[in-house]
Amino acid sequence: MSSPDNSRHQATLKDVARACGVSVSTASRALSGKTPVEPATRARVCAAAEAMGYRPNFLARSLKEGNSRMIGLIVPDITNPVFPSVALGAETEAVRQGYQLMLSHSHESSAQEASLALLLRQNGAAGILVATACRGTQSPLDWQQAIRGIPVCQVVRRQTSRLPCLCVDQEMAGRLAAERFLARGCRRPAILAGDQSLRLHRERLHGFRSVLAAAGLNPIVQDSSDPEEDGSRAAEQLLQLAGQTDAVFAASDMQALGVMRTLVQHRIAVPEQVAVIGVDNMGISALCTPAITSIRQPLQEIGRLACRYVIDWIRTGHPSDDPLVCLPCTLMDGETA
């Protein structure tokens, strides 16, 4: 094997063809293998391509074929620990299928989300995964036609039922937490409600509430919608307004940490006096002391499946007949509930 050419110039098909004394068409066919080519010619072309370090230009290929191998992923904020897992799952699946992932941040603004979707489309995205922004009035339905109907799949956050979505069964999350609290004998459970403009938090609350209702209980619902809310303020309010709270279901790991902090400061024993359950986004619940009992969400799996869903859609030209997939979550035992 000869070492590839070192020049700055990227060899093109034309260069390879010329080096072998064949036409560009033949070189293309020899390399793609889609059309029969004289074996000897073929070997010659492949050897030359290798030697020259030839790499097909995907931009040109996409332009010609009218489809690219890029998937766009729009997240509100990759530092929100929910989304790295989704991105990892999506990117790994994309590469496995020969695609690339383009990452964009909406910064929780639906207006930016819309313009990013258009930008992704212009940059050749063949499909888009979106975790919708929670601020603003636009919906993916508003920009769907502007991106000329390329496949769109929602992930984690289900903003509209008119587009497919891969998400966590959040009612189940609420139920698991409530059931654990009931099993512990808690009688005054509270929930930090998160951002109720997001369906996932409404569903979680609904699941939580339904299990408690069946036991004749009504949860204390504490606002925790401020994105800066780390749970400590909410916990303070819970303690003031309803001193008898004996269980708190926090909306995230961050909020669970804040709740713990407040409880420790007030010298409230966890879980004896107040049990705590979080939703593990950072994979740290198990590392804390005490380890936080937590709902585990299959976020990487969501990214993987959503990416696969969109790629299948691209390939077949139509979406699968199962536009809504809710994956189950699990309760991870810890020391706080």
Added chain:
Amino acid sequence: MSSPDNSRHQATLKDVARACGVSVSTASRALSGKTPVEPATRARVCAAAEAMGYRPNFLARSLKEGNSRMIGLIVPDITNPVFPSVALGAETEAVRQGYQLMLSHSHESSAQEASLALLLRQNGAAGILVATACRGTQSPLDWQQAIRGIPVCQVVRRQTSRLPCLCVDQEMAGRLAAERFLARGCRRPAILAGDQSLRLHRERLHGFRSVLAAAGLNPIVQDSSDPEEDGSRAAEQLLQLAGQTDAVFAASDMQALGVMRTLVQHRIAVPEQVAVIGVDNMGISALCTPAITSIRQPLQEIGRLACRYVIDWIRTGHPSDDPLVCLPCTLMDGETA
């Protein structure tokens, strides 16, 4: 303003030109504004483009102009909490400058890193940011020529001094931790050494050691290179092998949490008996109870500056004369040291 065409078909320059009765060239010039065009014509073209929902095809533009507006970012693992911040900074800067970010995972394998770099190049990346993988024998220098000399900038991890890098001053991190320990009167400080195959951990250790040496002390250096290592095992070993340790500098937030867990289990008072300092990657040190005293790294800034560095390089055709930028870090006060 008329509402854009709703059809699946994406309007091209040809469509716009035809609608206005001008040539494609004129339409192109009217829209780009680079060449003078009869004002009336120009207005007509712009209006038609707007009405038809025309969006230039960036793939075609890139192919023609020989340069794209895409930056590749290769990270070992986006769920490693160091990298979301870097990705956010890079992506935000990229979009601000009209670029898009392509995200790839090397899974800490330098071989995958190399093939991803080639893939990014094929997909049209005009520049690459890379946080190099810690496993394997390849270096960016090995694939730099295969990607035909498009700009490459290292971020966070400096694998080679022959490519530019934006990283944290890790010696400073080590010094800050050591100085704090000395100020507290610690006499037997230990450090969890992290993965010493990464230069950043060697530099951090060096800074830590140098300050202590000046005070006539020699740190206990505890291996913590296992990526699964959460710090608890390392802390156990420290307690067994060197019971007199009175301070631990952990290699990450995760390891700091593990150290805390072990110390709590052994009923060792923090910081009275053992002081602990972490390196904040997850933004959670402040939320823990007790709040962990931590080194804060300007990761988002690194992403932002690295992206700007590469874009400047793309635009000017040559790298800036300052190929190594080490940003200072800061000590965030907490309750553990």
Added chain:
DNA sequence: CTGAAAGCGCTTACAG
């Protein structure tokens, strides 16, 4: 099995 030609959508010298 192979080559010349057309064309994906765009930009830009070149000639009016």
Added chain:
DNA sequence: CTGAAAGCGCTTACAG
């Protein structure tokens, strides 16, 4: 100021 033409790198009917 405007248009016809060439060309970025590729693929694929079309005609041998």
